[in-house]
Amino acid sequence: MKLNELSSVLAAAVIDGAGDVEITGIQVDSREVKPGDLFICLPGHTVDGHDFAAQAAERGAVALVVERKLDIHLPQIIVKDSRFAMAGLANAFFNQPSSRMKIIGVTGTNGKTTTTYLIEKIMNDHGLKTGLIGTIQMRYAGKSFPMPRTTPEALELQRNLNEMAEAGMQCCVMEVSSHALEQGRVKGTDFRTAIFTNLTQDHLDYHHTMEEYRAAKGLFFSRLGNAFPKDEQSRKYAVLNADDEASAYFAKQTAAEVIYYGLGEQADVRASNIAITAQGTSFHVDTFRGSTDISIKMVGKFNVYNAMAAIAAALLEGVPLEDIKSSLESVPGVDGRVEVVDEGQPYAVIVDYAHTPDGLENVLRTVNEFAEGRVLTVFGCGGDRDRTKRPIMGKIAAKYSDIVLVTSDNPRTEDPGAILKDIEAGLVEDGVSEDRYKLIVDRREAIQKAIEMASPGDVVLIAGKGHETYQLIAGEVLDFDDRIVAKDAIRGRQ
Ligand SMILES: CC(=O)N[C@H]1[C@@H](OP(=O)(O)OP(=O)(O)OC[C@H]2O[C@@H](n3ccc(=O)[nH]c3=O)[C@H](O)[C@@H]2O)O[C@H](CO)[C@@H](O)[C@@H]1O[C@H](C)C(=O)N[C@@H](C)C(=O)N[C@H](CCC(=O)O)C(=O)O
Ligand SMILES: Nc1ncnc2c1ncn2[C@@H]1O[C@H](COP(=O)(O)OP(=O)(O)OP(=O)(O)O)[C@@H](O)[C@H]1O
Ligand SMILES: N[C@H](CCC[C@H](N)C(=O)O)C(=O)O
Numbered sequence: 001m002k003l004n005e006l007s008s009v010l011a012a013a014v015i016d017g018a019g020d021v022e023i024t025g026i027q028v029d030s031r032e033v034k035p036g037d038l039f040i041c042l043p044g045h046t047v048d049g050h051d052f053a054a055q056a057a058e059r060g061a062v063a064l065v066v067e068r069k070l071d072i073h074l075p076q077i078i079v080k081d082s083r084f085a086m087a088g089l090a091n092a093f094f095n096q097p098s099s100r101m102k103i104i105g106v107t108g109t110n111g112k113t114t115t116t117y118l119i120e121k122i123m124n125d126h127g128l129k130t131g132l133i134g135t136i137q138m139r140y141a142g143k144s145f146p147m148p149r150t151t152p153e154a155l156e157l158q159r160n161l162n163e164m165a166e167a168g169m170q171c172c173v174m175e176v177s178s179h180a181l182e183q184g185r186v187k188g189t190d191f192r193t194a195i196f197t198n199l200t201q202d203h204l205d206y207h208h209t210m211e212e213y214r215a216a217k218g219l220f221f222s223r224l225g226n227a228f229p230k231d232e233q234s235r236k237y238a239v240l241n242a243d244d245e246a247s248a249y250f251a252k253q254t255a256a257e258v259i260y261y262g263l264g265e266q267a268d269v270r271a272s273n274i275a276i277t278a279q280g281t282s283f284h285v286d287t288f289r290g291s292t293d294i295s296i297k298m299v300g301k302f303n304v305y306n307a308m309a310a311i312a313a314a315l316l317e318g319v320p321l322e323d324i325k326s327s328l329e330s331v332p333g334v335d336g337r338v339e340v341v342d343e344g345q346p347y348a349v350i351v352d353y354a355h356t357p358d359g360l361e362n363v364l365r366t367v368n369e370f371a372e373g374r375v376l377t378v379f380g381c382g383g384d385r386d387r388t389k390r391p392i393m394g395k396i397a398a399k400y401s402d403i404v405l406v407t408s409d410n411p412r413t414e415d416p417g418a419i420l421k422d423i424e425a426g427l428v429e430d431g432v433s434e435d436r437y438k439l440i441v442d443r444r445e446a447i448q449k450a451i452e453m454a455s456p457g458d459v460v461l462i463a464g465k466g467h468e469t470y471q472l473i474a475g476e477v478l479d480f481d482d483r484i485v486a487k488d489a490i491r492g493r494q
C-alpha cells in the first residue's frame with residue numbers, strides 16, 4: 001500500500017516528503033523494524049519513540065509517523081497524536097477487520113477473562129466461529145498464542161483481528177483493560193457489544209483515583225455507536241452489571257441500548273436461587289428470552305455474574321437460552337481460576353488469580369462457604385503496581401482466613417521484602433496476632449509451608465498468580481507455576 005493511500009484515513013495529516021513510497025508493514029518498536037516498514041513514533045511513559053526513529057531508519061524503515069518533524073531523510077506523516085494515528089493507519093492497513101466480524105468486548109476490574117471464556121464457548125458451540133483475545137492467550141480456529149498484555153496495542157490488535165477474520169472467524173470476544181482504554185488501544189475497533197463486569201480498587205498507580213479509573217472504563221461505553229442504525233447487525237449494546245453503582249454512570253454515557261444483568265427485579269437478565277457447593281454453582285435465570293435453571297461447574301456467586309453477562313451477550317446474538325445453558329454447563333472452568341489441585345490429599349488446595357481486594361474477598365468468601373476445616377491463604381501483591389491495595393488485601397486475607405502466608409507475587413523491580421511489609425501493615429493495623437500470619441519471601445517455601453500445615457478438611461488457597469507460569473523478580477522471568485509447586489508439595493508430604 002502506498003503511504004499517501006494509507007494516510008488518507010487521517011483527514012488532517014500532512015506528508016512531508018514523497019507520498020508514493022510503498023509500505024509493506026507497520027511497526028512501533030524500532031527493534032522490530034524490517035525493510036519497507038512505516039515506523040510510528042509513540043511518545044511513551046518511559047521513553048520517546050521519536051528517539052528511535054534513526055535506529056528504525058537504519059533497519060530499513062521507509063517512512064515515519066511523527067508528532068514533530070524529525071531531521072531524518074525519510075517521508076514523514078506529521079500528526080497531532082501518534083497513538084490515534086496508529087489506530088487509524090492499522091485499521092486501513094489491515095482492511096478494517098472489526099467491520100468483518102462482530103466484536104464483543106469485556107471491561108471491569110475482575111471477571112473479564114472468565115466472561116470472555118464463557119462467551120467464546122457459547123458462540124462456538126452455536127456454530128458462530130469465535131476467536132478470543134485476553135490475559136491468558138489469543139486463540140482461534142484451534143490455534144493459540146501467548147499474549148504479552150491483556151489488551152494489545154492498536155497496531156497489534158488490528159493485525160490480530162485481521163488474522164482472525166481471514167481465518168473465517170465471525171466473532172471475536174476480547175478483554176478491554178482500563179490501560180487500553182486510556183491509551184486508545186481499542187480506538188478504531190468497532191464493538192458490537194461492550195460488557196461491564198464490576199469496578200473495584202486496582203491500578204491506582206496508573207489511574208490515581210477511583211474517579212479517573214471509572215472515567216477510563218467509561219470511555220468504552222461513551223465510544224460505542226448507535227443503538228438504532230438501519231441495519232440490525234450494526235446495532236450496539238452495552239451490557240451492564242445492575243448491582244454495581246458505576247453502571248448508572250456508564251448508562252448515561254452510552255448511545256447504545258443498555259441491557260442490565262443482576263440479582264434485582266429490574267434486571268433484564270436476573271439470577272435467583274443461587275446455591276454454591278464445592279462442586280459448582282446452580283441458579284435460576286430469567287431473561288428477555290425465557291427462563292431456565294443452570295448448573296455451572298465453577299464455584300462462587302461472582303461466577304453467576306460472569307455467567308449472566310455471557311448469557312446477555314449471547315442472547316443478543318440470537319443464541320437460544322437452552323443452547324446457552326448447555327454450553328455453560330459444559331465449561332469445566334477457566335485455567336487458574338478457582339482451579340483445584342487434587343492429588344487425593346485429605347485437604348483441598350485451590351489456585352486462583354485473585355489479585356485485587358475485591359477478587360480476594362470474593363474467592364475467600366466462596367472458600368469459606370464450603371471449607372470444613374481451617375482456611376490457609378498464601379498470597380502476595382505485584383511489584384510496580386498499585387501499592388495502596390497491599391494493606392487492604394492483607395486485612396481481607398486475615399478477615400477470611402485462619403492462617404495467612406504473605407509471599408511474593410511478581411515483585412518486578414521492587415524489593416520483595418518491602419512489599420511483604422506493606423501487606424503486613426494492614427495486618428498490624430487490624431491487630432491480627434503474629435501466630436496467625438507469616439511473611440515468607442520465597443513463594444515456593446510459602447506454598448510448601450501452607451501444605452505442611454494443612455489438616456484434613458482444611459482449604460489452602462493460593463491466590464494471585466492463577467494461570468501464570470513465571471515469577472518476575474528483578475527484571476528476570478523465572479519459571480514458576482503455583483499448580484506445579486503445590487502438586488510437588490502435596491506429593492512431597494505424602
Ligand atoms: C503503562 C503501560 O501500559 N505502558 C505501555 C506503554 O509503555 P510506555 O508508554 O512506557 O512505552 P515506552 O516503553 O516508553 O516506549 C515508547 C515507544 O518507544 C518504542 N521503543 C522503545 C524502545 C526501543 O528501543 N525502541 C522503540 O521503538 C516503544 O515500542 C514504544 O512504541 O506502551 C508500551 C508499548 O505498547 C507497552 O508495552 C507498555 O505496557 C507495559 C509493558 C505494561 O506493563 N502495561 C500493563 C500495566 C498493562 O497494559 N496492563 C493492562 C491491564 C492489566 C489488567 O488486566 O488488569 C493490559 O492490558 O495488559
Ligand atoms: N465477577 C467477578 N467479581 C469479582 N471477582 C471476580 C469475578 N470474576 C472473577 N473474580 C475473581 O477475580 C480473579 C480474576 O478473574 P478474571 O481473570 O476472570 O478477571 P480479569 O478481569 O480478567 O483479571 P485481569 O484484570 O487480571 O485480566 C478470579 O480468580 C476470581 O478470584
Ligand atoms: N493484569 C494485572 C495482573 C496482575 C497479576 C498479579 N500476579 C501481579 O503480577 O500483580 C496487572 O498486570 O496488573
Ligand SMILES: [Mg+2]
Pocket residue numbers: 112113114134135136150175
Ligand atoms: Mg483478564
